[in-house]
Amino acid sequence: MVSSKIHQESSHLSVRNYATIGIFSVLMIILAIAVAIPAMSVVYFSMFISSPLIAFLSAPLFTFMVLKVHKRGTVLVYCLIMAILYLISGTPYLAAWFVLSAILGELAMTGHDAYKNFIRITISWIICSLFRATNGMIDIWFFSKQYLASGVSKAHFNQVAHYYYSVPWVIFILLLTAIGALLGGLVSAKLMKKHFVKSGLLR
Amino acid sequence: MRRSALHVDFRAKLAVFALMFVLSALLTHDGSVCLAMLFMMLYLCAQSFYRAGIIYFFAGCAIALLRSLSGSEGITIFLPDVLLFAILRISLVMMAAFAMVRMPPGEITAAFMKMRLPSALALPITFMLRFAPTVRGEFRTVLAALRMRGLLSLAHPLRAFEYTLIPMITRSSVISDDLAASAELRGISNPGTHSSLRLIRFRLIDGILLILAFVFSAICLYVDKWVMI
Known part of the structure; x- marks a missing residue:
């Protein structure tokens, strides 16, 4: 009875798990900012390469976080943290968008031992990356007047709107992001096995 | 922090942070963003963060100046208009965030508990800060x-990426375990009522600061809409 109680308790996220989620979320946010801000130098780079590159580079951090915690709710908490950040930043519509991402990302992790399965982790990461990639598009699709009124130059707006209002281009950008996240997932699996599974840091 | 520094409640800082985020999205002219940054400089200096406040403010002014000199073209492809635009607004938000991340974690945890934020969200955010x-x-x-x-x-590049990332992950993993152990030792997992050595109280000074933040924000918005045309 005691052992079953211990087992029941250990299936919940502990303080150690929350610390891991919080710290790896910070690293992913910083990495995303470090890529996104210099990427603004070239408008095409920021539109086509920035999201796939962030998806690729952040994948090992996400994979390690999920594997280290390996408990239900990790992806949900990570995406909800992002949603809270968007809520505080005065964009509640993006917060709602990230809540949806949290639900879908966590749904991808349902089932026995999904939190130790590299394929399931990669699928969940692709979902999270696709939602992140559409942030800028949502601003243009639904809040174009406010976006333009924010003081950004008309030339920049026209360039961005040209691509974000075109369905084939949007699909192309999302496809690139999914490929970036997929490649990131594959590289992460190799890195985790090489450095952490072998050493016993991850099970 | 020095003794003479103004102590601001975490909830007041959070409100100022949210206000600056909204302001950075609403202000259309760089001049009014600089005005908001002036307020944030005074806000940081009041809490004894003189260096950060002054550096952020003058950096913001320099970016606004560069943007006005370059028109809507930016400065070469390395510093285009949109990058200067983004950095200026992000700097305003960073100033508000600076005061939050410099707070003792125990105080943030206690403030979150008072706010009745679920621990599933409060704990990771505390560790993040x-x-x-x-x-x-x-x-x-x-x-x-x-x-x-x-x-x-x-x-x-891939090898360099691996060599950079793996030590970073290992180091972060160790830090997360250390921080969790430290929090556990202080009884964060205790299901009972938690107490804090720090007095978490929304004082009159916090109320005055919030009113001032709203007044300054209103001034910035007025200047942005009606003075700078």
Whole structure:
């Protein structure tokens, strides 16, 4: 009875798990900012390469976080943290968008031992990356007047709107992001096995 | 922080942070953003963060000046208009965030408990705020070690990525365990009522600060809409 109680308790996220989620979320946010801000130098780079590159580079951090915690709710908490950040930043519509991402990302992790399965982790990461990639598009699709009124130059707006209002281009950008996240997932699996599974840091 | 520094409640800082985020999205002219940054400089200086306040403010003014000199073209492709636009607004938000990340984690945890935020969200955010200021130092240490061994090379970007990322992940993992152990020792997992050595109280000064923040924001918006045309 005691052992079953211990087992029941250990299936919940502990303080150690929350610390891991919080710290790896910070690293992913910083990495995303470090890529996104210099990427603004070239408008095409920021539109086509920035999201796939962030998806690729952040994948090992996400994979390690999920594997280290390996408990239900990790992806949900990570995406909800992002949603809270968007809520505080005065964009509640993006917060709602990230809540949806949290639900879908966590749904991808349902089932026995999904939190130790590299394929399931990669699928969940692709979902999270696709939602992140559409942030800028949502601003243009639904809040174009406010976006333009924010003081950004008309030339920049026209360039961005040209691509974000075109369905084939949007699909192309999302496809690139999914490929970036997929490649990131594959590289992460190799890195985790090489450095952490072998050493016993991850099970 | 010095003794003479103004102590601001975490909830008041959170409100100022949210206000600056909204303001950065609403202000259309760089002049009014600089005005908001002036308020934030005074806000940081009142809490004894003189260096950060002054650096952020003058950097913001320099960016606004560069943007006005370059028109809507930006300065070469390396500093286009949209990048200057984004950095200026992000700097305003960073000023508000600076005061938050410099708070003791115990005080943030106690404030979150008073706010009745679910621990599933309060705990990771507390750890995030505790870890964020140290990331730069951690990265610097890893990069210095790699540079010393000659392992950082653009000729092998994937290898350089691996060599940078793996120590960073290992280090962050250890830090997360240490922080969790420290929090556990202080009884964070205790299901009972928690107490704090720090007095968490929304005082009159916090109320005055919030009113001032709203007044300054209203002034910035007025200047932005009606004065700077």
